[in-house]
Amino acid sequence: MKTFSTNDIENMEQRYRTTFINSMSGFKSLNLVGTINEQEKINLAIFNSIFHVGANPALLGMVFRPDEVERHTLENILCSKQYTLNHVHPKMIRAAHQTSARYPKDVSEFEVCGLTPFFTKNIIAPYVQDSRVKIGMELKEKIKVNSNNTIIIIGQIVEVIVDEIAIEHDGFVNLEKLETCTVAGVDAYYTTKKVERLSYAKIDRPTLSI
């Protein structure tokens, strides 16, 4: 085992450190975020910073870096108050990754990356047609992280479109069956293999596979 101190981390070459630290939290949620601007231009960007905030109301958070990257997405969310999250399966990985290139504001990543937008009457922002889990979001809260000037956006899930075959009897959505991918660092994409699902843990009896 090798130990790295704060100094070791600070002294890393910048790209090395970015890659190293981005690996640290573990495997991350992977979503394409669909938005629309005032001129009704649609936008799509890949994010690995979506996190669960609560089930009732159903809230998810996402992190925006303070620099110029991904700003189209943040601007559009703040303006239209709506956005979509769309899971990525293996056949979508290259197109999804390509949305991270710095396209000008008036270019639709849907078009240049070869993904088809899909609309519902409830959400103004575009979904990704191919995604097997599509989540319509409404902006609830914008939070500034003072430690590094990142922005956290909290949104409420107001629509879910999901392939029925994946919904189990207790509400569990079997993402492995849908081949939802996960990401490590900023650029490594994975499928998953279940080890086990475990029963609610109690202090007086062992947990069981369910």
Added chain:
Amino acid sequence: MKTFSTNDIENMEQRYRTTFINSMSGFKSLNLVGTINEQEKINLAIFNSIFHVGANPALLGMVFRPDEVERHTLENILCSKQYTLNHVHPKMIRAAHQTSARYPKDVSEFEVCGLTPFFTKNIIAPYVQDSRVKIGMELKEKIKVNSNNTIIIIGQIVEVIVDEIAIEHDGFVNLEKLETCTVAGVDAYYTTKKVERLSYAKIDRPTLSI
């Protein structure tokens, strides 16, 4: 594909909704969080809400529910200002899951769940000896989410202890090689299989496998 509206979600039976919504964000980072209280009692709890906030300074966030659950961890972090994150590999899953049972404050989850604490001179909180990625954290910021009264804790990575075999030439930590697990919902544990790692996306050329 099946569509669920806000109403459909609100009308779900509570446990069904919790399971359903917890599946939505995708696969999540899985970490055991080690803390210590004023009486030097050590505590360990499983979390699936760790997220990347920035690489320089190296910051990670985590979400705490507003109710009483997991409060020992939050209290200890606010008091000692330090905590550890520890990745989980398949042989640790049952012990890791068991830490989510509601043990009284004076019980060490290390002891009852069969995990061995490990200490360094830099961090007062206990690491998990068996973990192949151990991260020492210092509290930076406590943020209230007004939408549902959850608390987000932002911490800085001040120590990393990682199996050297996993660190690649560019700083990428190969979590698949370390068998770091990911979690879906609150109780389903997975290993991963790489589909591909892709080069930095540019607008004028296709991305490549690296």
